[in-house]
Amino acid sequence: MNKPVLMIVIPVYNEESVLPLTAPRFLQVLQRMIGEGMIDPTSRVLFVNDGSRDGTLAQFEKLHERDERVHFISFSRNFGKESAMFAGMEAATGD
Numbered sequence: 184m185n186k187p188v189l190m191i192v193i194p195v196y197n198e199e200s201v202l203p204l205t206a207p208r209f210l211q212v213l214q215r216m217i218g219e220g221m222i223d224p225t226s227r228v229l230f231v232n233d234g235s236r237d238g239t240l241a242q243f244e245k246l247h248e249r250d251e252r253v254h255f256i257s258f259s260r261n262f263g264k265e266s267a268m269f270a271g272m273e274a275a276t277g278d
Contacts, residue, residue: 188277189216189226194267199238206230206246206253213252223277229254231271234261 191209195202209228216222232239232255243255256274258267 186220186223188223189213190275190277191226191228192231192268192271192275193228194231194233194264194271195235195239196233196261196264196267197235197237197239199235199242202239202242202246206242210250210252226277227252227254229256229271229275231255231267232257233264233267234258 191213193209198205206228213222213226213228217224217226230243230253232243240255240257243253243257246253247255256270258270
């Protein structure tokens with residue numbers, strides 16, 4: 184039986200200061216679930232930048248360079264968390 188491929192979708196807005204703390208935590212949980220055989224190793228975290236005006240986008244670029252499990256979409260302006268979630272769900276792959 185194949186393990187499910189999980190893609191966690193997280194909308195963010197102006198989260199530059201907290202991303203260095205929260206992103207590694209999501210990745211730890213993802214790795215633990217992979218290690219315990221709960222999910223497929225191709226599982227990912229997808230952040231949706233909802234038009235942040237701080238350094239959030241730069242943080243995503245750094246995170247993605249360090250860990251291929253981090254993916255992101257970036258809006259040119261703020262559309263609201265509902266639109267960010269919808270875009271993330273549309274872009275998500277997996278189960």
